[in-house]
Amino acid sequence: MSASETVPILINTSSEIEAQGARSVSCSDAEDVPLVPEVAFESALDSPGINRESQPLLGGLDVSYNQFPDDPAFSDLVWQAEVAIDHGIFPERISQGSSGSYFVKNQSGKIIAVFKPKDEEPYGRLNPKWTKWMHKLCCPCCFGRSCLIPNQGYLSEAAAYLVDHKLSLNIVPKTRVVKLVSETFNYFRIDRQKARVKRAIMEQFPNVGLRFNRIGLPPKKGSFQLFVDGYKDADYWLRRFEGDPLPPDLAKKFQLQFERLVILDYIIRNTDRGNDNWLIKYDPPAVANGKSAPLVPPLSDPAAPEVAAIDNGLAFPYKHPDSWRAYPYHWAWLPQAKVPFSEEAKELVLPQLTDMNFVQDLCDDLYLLFKQDKGFDRNYYERQMSVMRGQILNLTQALKDSKSPVQLVQMPAVVVEKSQSQHTSRFFNFTQRFQDKSPFFSWC
Numbered sequence: 001m002s003a004s005e006t007v008p009i010l011i012n013t014s015s016e017i018e019a020q021g022a023r024s025v026s027c028s029d030a031e032d033v034p035l036v037p038e039v040a041f042e043s044a045l046d047s048p049g050i051n052r053e054s055q056p057l058l059g060g061l062d063v064s065y066n067q068f069p070d071d072p073a074f075s076d077l078v079w080q081a082e083v084a085i086d087h088g089i090f091p092e093r094i095s096q097g098s099s100g101s102y103f104v105k106n107q108s109g110k111i112i113a114v115f116k117p118k119d120e121e122p123y124g125r126l127n128p129k130w131t132k133w134m135h136k137l138c139c140p141c142c143f144g145r146s147c148l149i150p151n152q153g154y155l156s157e158a159a160a161y162l163v164d165h166k167l168s169l170n171i172v173p174k175t176r177v178v179k180l181v182s183e184t185f186n187y188f189r190i191d192r193q194k195a196r197v198k199r200a201i202m203e204q205f206p207n208v209g210l211r212f213n214r215i216g217l218p219p220k221k222g223s224f225q226l227f228v229d230g231y232k233d234a235d236y237w238l239r240r241f242e243g244d245p246l247p248p249d250l251a252k253k254f255q256l257q258f259e260r261l262v263i264l265d266y267i268i269r270n271t272d273r274g275n276d277n278w279l280i281k282y283d284p285p286a287v288a289n290g291k292s293a294p295l296v297p298p299l300s301d302p303a304a305p306e307v308a309a310i311d312n313g314l315a316f317p318y319k320h321p322d323s324w325r326a327y328p329y330h331w332a333w334l335p336q337a338k339v340p341f342s343e344e345a346k347e348l349v350l351p352q353l354t355d356m357n358f359v360q361d362l363c364d365d366l367y368l369l370f371k372q373d374k375g376f377d378r379n380y381y382e383r384q385m386s387v388m389r390g391q392i393l394n395l396t397q398a399l400k401d402s403k404s405p406v407q408l409v410q411m412p413a414v415v416v417e418k419s420q421s422q423h424t425s426r427f428f429n430f431t432q433r434f435q436d437k438s439p440f441f442s443w444c
């Protein structure tokens with residue numbers, strides 16, 4: 001196996017990328033540095049309705065941040081969440097899970113989205129779950145994923161949607177980065193106290209209060225993902241399908257959905273795809289005498305199972321996982337993973353993935369997304385893209401060779417590095433490197 005291979009390719013120049021930068025959102029975070037590292041968590045208020053404390057919350061929010069001119073429906077949904085919060089219908093923390101994730105509701109109390117604030121991610125400074133806090137404290141080198149840039153899970157969530165959308169996979173619920181404020185979020189005690197004092201001053205001395213930049217709690221930046229109704233953890237349905245297999249036509253349709261999940265996960269190198277991190281929606285035909293049989297002749301075929309890929313926050317590593325923690329894709333143990341990729345999957349993604357301009361466009365879009373983080377580092381971004389290009393290279397080869405997902409995950413990990421050509425700025429060299437070591441310990 002040759003260690004490296006260099007290919008010159010013509011693609012968009014970096015000045016063109018910068019020109020697109022106008023599309024990126026402004027993100028001047030005025031987060032206050034806490035003086036006292038003390039955390040105060042106030043439980044969700046159980047009585048909805050207008051709560052005085054919530055009144056000035058939106059006063060601190062740069063409302064233009066949450067506007068998406070290219071997607072008015074999404075802007076409207078975020079607006080509904082803001083209005084609900086302003087009326088005391090607060091996001092509710094999801095009890096399961098290792099991070100501060102919240103079900104966001106509209107004014108009628110219906111869950112419309114899942115919000116994951118950056119600073120409440122598993123190893124974020126305001127993560128409310130004590131297990132992660134203990135991990136960080138007791139054994140910092142053994143926990144967390146050393147191949148990932150820390151605390152950028154919210155960007156990974158939005159980036160997974162971006163990849164899904166560009167490839168028309170249609171399995172990731174729409175996810176974008178927004179800012180929200182809610183007193184049910186986890187804040188430092190000092191932030192809550194400051195907000196109270198400012199509010200009191202505002203009430204007593206309105207003229208002084210008007211000089212404050214922000215009255216309420218600090219807004220939190222995070223991923224905002226549409227809530228999909230009627231889905232259950234994949235684990236639930238996969239067990240059911242074992243005992244009660246799907247009819248062949250539905251099994252075929254499910255296989256196509258499954259392949260889309262494989263394509264997504266492989267490209268973004270998801271390190272957290274357990275069977276609880278994807279969802280399936282399925283309405284089985286009515287059951288009679290313990291057997292699947294329609295009680296009345298169905299008017300139309302039962303709908304095929306649909307897949308939703310959620311929880312994409314631990315993807316886009318800047319290097320392949322190292323040899324002692326491999327973070328396998330858990331779908332690789334499913335029977336569906338032994339079936340060669342279908343013609344439909346090939347037709348869907350091969351034309352784009354084999355087009356170097358498409359791949360470069362994808363990298364450029366990810367650049368615009370990732371660079372909005374305060375800790376953005378161009379070198380790490382380039383390394384993330386090298387891993388992603390390597391994944392795309394393997395995937396296209398696997399699709400062309402009609403391999404199965406199991407065979408795909410057994411291919412040697414490769415990175416494709418980009419460097420400027422010495423001859424002209426419009427050319428780049430791409431260098432392929434194999435990461436040959438196979439993991440000796442596989443644990444997620």
Ligand SMILES: Nc1ncnc2c1ncn2[C@@H]1O[C@H](COP(=O)(O)OP(=O)(O)OP(=O)(O)O)[C@@H](O)[C@H]1O
Pocket residue numbers: 094096097098099100101114173225226227228229231233276277310311312
């Ligand atoms: N977009 C969504 N639509 C519907 N339900 C969702 C969505 N996102 C999350 N959920 C539900 O919320 C649960 C927790 O979500 P998720 O796994 O993304 O959170 P998490 O805090 O990252 O958890 P963990 O760290 O355990 O993976 C999921 O198991 C699922 O039931």
Ligand SMILES: [Mg+2]
Pocket residue numbers: 097276277311
């Ligand atoms: Mg999860």
